[in-house]
Amino acid sequence: MKKILLILCVLLVACQEKQEQKTPSAPLEQTATIEEKKPVLDSKQPTPQKNNPSKKTTALDTLLGYYVGQFQAVEINHDKGAPSYSNKITISIDEIKENSIYGHSVVAGGKREFEGVIDPQTLFAKVVEPGDNKYDGIFSFTFFAETQQIEGTWVANDQDITVTKRKFTLEKRTFEYNPTLNLAYNEEHEYHIMPLFTSQEEESGETEAIDANLLKDLNASVQQLTPAAIENLRKGELAILRNLIYARHGYSFKNRKMRYFFDNYIAWYMPISTDVREELTTIEHNNIALIKRYEQHADRYYDYFGR
Amino acid sequence: MQQFKPSYIILLLYVFFCILMWQITWQYFPIDFDVAFLRIKQQYIQYTHYKLAFYIHVSTSFFSLLAGFTQFSKKIRKEHPRVHRILGWMYAVTIILFAAPSGLVIGYYANGGFWSQLAFCILAIAWFWCSLQAIITIKQQKYTAHQIFMIRSFALTLSAITLRLWKYMIVLVWQPRPMDVYRIVAWLGWVLNLVIAEIIIRKIYSKKI
Numbered sequence: 001m002k003k004i005l006l007i008l009c010v011l012l013v014a015c016q017e018k019q020e021q022k023t024p025s026a027p028l029e030q031t032a033t034i035e036e037k038k039p040v041l042d043s044k045q046p047t048p049q050k051n052n053p054s055k056k057t058t059a060l061d062t063l064l065g066y067y068v069g070q071f072q073a074v075e076i077n078h079d080k081g082a083p084s085y086s087n088k089i090t091i092s093i094d095e096i097k098e099n100s101i102y103g104h105s106v107v108a109g110g111k112r113e114f115e116g117v118i119d120p121q122t123l124f125a126k127v128v129e130p131g132d133n134k135y136d137g138i139f140s141f142t143f144f145a146e147t148q149q150i151e152g153t154w155v156a157n158d159q160d161i162t163v164t165k166r167k168f169t170l171e172k173r174t175f176e177y178n179p180t181l182n183l184a185y186n187e188e189h190e191y192h193i194m195p196l197f198t199s200q201e202e203e204s205g206e207t208e209a210i211d212a213n214l215l216k217d218l219n220a221s222v223q224q225l226t227p228a229a230i231e232n233l234r235k236g237e238l239a240i241l242r243n244l245i246y247a248r249h250g251y252s253f254k255n256r257k258m259r260y261f262f263d264n265y266i267a268w269y270m271p272i273s274t275d276v277r278e279e280l281t282t283i284e285h286n287n288i289a290l291i292k293r294y295e296q297h298a299d300r301y302y303d304y305f306g307r
Numbered sequence: 308m309q310q311f312k313p314s315y316i317i318l319l320l321y322v323f324f325c326i327l328m329w330q331i332t333w334q335y336f337p338i339d340f341d342v343a344f345l346r347i348k349q350q351y352i353q354y355t356h357y358k359l360a361f362y363i364h365v366s367t368s369f370f371s372l373l374a375g376f377t378q379f380s381k382k383i384r385k386e387h388p389r390v391h392r393i394l395g396w397m398y399a400v401t402i403i404l405f406a407a408p409s410g411l412v413i414g415y416y417a418n419g420g421f422w423s424q425l426a427f428c429i430l431a432i433a434w435f436w437c438s439l440q441a442i443i444t445i446k447q448q449k450y451t452a453h454q455i456f457m458i459r460s461f462a463l464t465l466s467a468i469t470l471r472l473w474k475y476m477i478v479l480v481w482q483p484r485p486m487d488v489y490r491i492v493a494w495l496g497w498v499l500n501l502v503i504a505e506i507i508i509r510k511i512y513s514k515k516i
Contacts, residue, residue: 227350231418232486297347302485305475306331307344307418 069170088263109254360412462504470496
């Protein structure tokens with residue numbers, strides 16, 4: 001009997017010791033699972049490695065995105081009409097697969113696809129637009145990865161159009177809709193009056209004064225505008241106030257007056273779309289209706305014998 | 308050569324401006340709450356009293372201009388006194404019952420803020436007062452006083468033309484902002500007319516003395 005009791009006591013003590021051993025080992029197990037989790041997180045992040053097996057194209061994928069800058073005329077046929085000397089262009093590099101490059105450009109109210117070849121060593125690309133449009137041509141440009149720029153030229157297929165060659169140096173930018181963006185000028189160096197051309201025909205001639213001081217306090221994408229806020233604005237200012245809505249969404253202006261103003265005076269503006277109607281918010285819709293009303297009134301009645 | 312009398316030229320000019328005023332009146336009919344001037348009055352057009360006042364003013368005011376053709380003619384007054392009396396009554400009733408009261412209501416909602424509103428409300432009250440006094444004095448057979456008040460009343464009637472003329476010229480020369488123009492012509496359009504009327508009255512009565 002005493003022996004059995006002894007064995008039982010020893011067993012009891014041994015069990016207790018085992019339990020004590022278990023508790024200190026539990027945290028070790030937990031740290032083991034934390035370490036295991038790390039590689040799981042990594043695999044969830046989208047990596048170029050998943051899509052492209054070769055390491056070279058992974059580096060090229062950092063070149064994808066929007067590049068924005070001025071599309072400047074170099075060769076002009078003046079007898080073919082009034083040229084647009086400088087339009088703002090966005091070149092979008094959409095896909096790079098080995099040596100092939102695909103993308104599209106948005107400029108002067110138009111959006112055109114292009115495709116071509118890229119040399120992965122020199123980062124020189126030559127791409128061709130479809131060719132079924134009078135204004136199609138060939139882009140030749142080089143990527144500068146350190147400065148995140150592309151620089152190059154464009155040559156038209158049709159040598160009888162007004163501008164047959166253009167050059168550009170574009171900066172890489174991301175587009176994000178920001179309703180608070182507005183007219184801005186450097187108070188120390190710039191004058192608050194901006195010119196808006198009154199003619200669609202050419203980038204010269206009569207201009208209308210746009211007072212940025214007044215317009216910078218109004219934002220048709222953020223505030224619900226009232227008649228009192230806009231009734232003393234001139235027709236050009238009302239037009240700018242309204243078109244700023246479209247500009248914030250990245251609309252590319254077909255209207256030459258607006259295009260010249262936004263391309264040259266609004267630094268944050270980048271054209272990325274030719275139709276932004278579906279992007280407009282309720283506030284924007286309401287303000288567009290209100291501003292249009294005052295624009296039409298100014299157009300018809302400002303210099304008229306009547307009220 | 309009667310054709311080159313200055314009064315003939317003034318008459319022709321007056322006909323021209325009356326035609327323009329008729330065209331302005333005409334654009335509001337058939338009734339559409341979203342036409343011309345009303346396009347920037349949409350925040351008020353929902354009020355029944357505004358709609359009523361606006362249409363009364365627009366449909367009756369023009370007729371007060373017509374008296375300008377006959378009432379200042381000595382010939383008509385002497386040789387056809389009934390014409391003078393009938394057209395005079397039409398003028399007075401148009402203003403006292405319709406054009407001035409409705410003008411006061413819509414003046415309260417004038418473009419350009421407080422100073423414009425004040426100008427148009429004072430104009431409406433002065434127009435009403437002078438026209439009323441002109442009727443009271445003629446009923447009392449006080450011909451001099453009647454003439455004086457009618458000169459004032461008509462000077463204010465003419466503000467319909469002078470206000471729009473000033474607006475046209477100021478815009479042509481200076482191109483100010485729309486409401487800034489409005490605030491200027493709200494006063495310029497009639498105050499100057501009254502000043503000239505007072506000068507004319509004094510001239511007439513200094514001659515008589």
